[in-house]
Amino acid sequence: MTSFSADRSYAQTLDAADQLTHFRDRFVRPDWEDLIYLNGNSLGPLPIRTQARIAELIDQDWGVGLVRSWDKWLHQPRVAGDMLAEQLLGAASGQVIVCDSVTVNLYKLAWAALDFRPGRDVIVTDDDNFPTDRYVLAGVAAQRGCELRLIHTDMDEGISEESLVAALDDRVALVELSHVAYRSGALADMGQLTDLIHRAGALALWDLCHSVGAVPVELDGSGADLAIGCTYKYVNAGPGAPALLYVRDELQHQLRQPIWGWFGQRDQFEMGPRYDPAPGISAFLTGTPDIMGAVAVEEGARLLGEAGMQQLREKSVALTEYVIALADEWLAPLGFTVASPRRAARRGGHVTLRHDDARQLVQALLRTNIVTDYRTPDRVRISPAPLYTSFTHVWDGLDRLREIAASKSYADIPPEQPLVS
Numbered sequence: 001m002t003s004f005s006a007d008r009s010y011a012q013t014l015d016a017a018d019q020l021t022h023f024r025d026r027f028v029r030p031d032w033e034d035l036i037y038l039n040g041n042s043l044g045p046l047p048i049r050t051q052a053r054i055a056e057l058i059d060q061d062w063g064v065g066l067v068r069s070w071d072k073w074l075h076q077p078r079v080a081g082d083m084l085a086e087q088l089l090g091a092a093s094g095q096v097i098v099c100d101s102v103t104v105n106l107y108k109l110a111w112a113a114l115d116f117r118p119g120r121d122v123i124v125t126d127d128d129n130f131p132t133d134r135y136v137l138a139g140v141a142a143q144r145g146c147e148l149r150l151i152h153t154d155m156d157e158g159i160s161e162e163s164l165v166a167a168l169d170d171r172v173a174l175v176e177l178s179h180v181a182y183r184s185g186a187l188a189d190m191g192q193l194t195d196l197i198h199r200a201g202a203l204a205l206w207d208l209c210h211s212v213g214a215v216p217v218e219l220d221g222s223g224a225d226l227a228i229g230c231t232y233k234y235v236n237a238g239p240g241a242p243a244l245l246y247v248r249d250e251l252q253h254q255l256r257q258p259i260w261g262w263f264g265q266r267d268q269f270e271m272g273p274r275y276d277p278a279p280g281i282s283a284f285l286t287g288t289p290d291i292m293g294a295v296a297v298e299e300g301a302r303l304l305g306e307a308g309m310q311q312l313r314e315k316s317v318a319l320t321e322y323v324i325a326l327a328d329e330w331l332a333p334l335g336f337t338v339a340s341p342r343r344a345a346r347r348g349g350h351v352t353l354r355h356d357d358a359r360q361l362v363q364a365l366l367r368t369n370i371v372t373d374y375r376t377p378d379r380v381r382i383s384p385a386p387l388y389t390s391f392t393h394v395w396d397g398l399d400r401l402r403e404i405a406a407s408k409s410y411a412d413i414p415p416e417q418p419l420v421s
């Protein structure tokens, strides 16, 4: 490998050596060539195979088969869950199911975890965790008369082991943390933090929204008890696709979730008088699951698995290193700073840059068909998803950002109301 240069030809050299370039052709993108999409951590693009499966589901399974298709649809939440488990999550089959949203699954698992640790009345999470995580846990704590203990996390560096340890004691029932921080992309050491949580006698619940499909995850190997995660980000399963839910094998029969629905019932179609949870992971279903979404999850996970999570991670690290190198070279003199961990081992799939006019810069990029996103208070997030992003896209995207920042061509975009702090 030649050493780093800020010339565009260097990006082309890296692309020529990339074994994964052809995966880009597996997506539906009529105007792919005009678009630089650096926002796959928000909504992934549509795989061709997913489009075909959904079309078949609508035309044949629903259109012709009608209710008879439930014989096969009934299995879909587990089929999709097992595909995620095997391809992306380092989990044996039968431990992941696909249903509901991350928000609802978090509620279900947090409630179940508190019941599992009677006498303990504290939930721990961090003050920079994703809003829905903090809100749901605050709600569960309020409803159950528990305490929500927030550890302080540096917005750019991620969870600190010391502050976690300081928050752990024998009152803690559950610790819920994001594996990859949504804003900075900081990657937590799941195995190490899970050990610390277990030593305090609490359960560890991991939010994988920004890690599933972005970094290799080892749920079984790390000893994690519970996990939740999105499928519409790096798994490319489409807007509102159902979320994943993982419960470690040994815990499945010991935990009881609070929504006693008929899809979680043993012998569902007996229509029995009382709720009796199904054996295994199916007990964590609630009502009729979203089948189209679960088909899209299966295909999204299959496609990532075909590329291989290790290969994807290698390319992802190279891409984010490249973003940082170009940012240092071009953008630092224009008022940007890198607001993600610089050590690749501590970084997930995206890089965040800080700039006073971040919000306007993101808008100005969008006008030129370069999609990134803005996060409060002053961050630009750049997510070069390795399945469909080239080094040349990164070069072109950052070159445009440099041009816009240097010329201040975003000056006509009104800054939003200043945030009250």
Ligand SMILES: *Cc1c(COP(=O)(O)O)cnc(C)c1O
Residues within 6 Å of the ligand: 101, 102, 103, 104, 130, 132, 133, 178, 182, 207, 209, 210, 230, 243
């Ligand atoms: C995207 C994201 C969510 C979204 O939750 P939904 O219920 O799917 O809306 C939750 N947590 C984290 C960490 C996220 O990044």
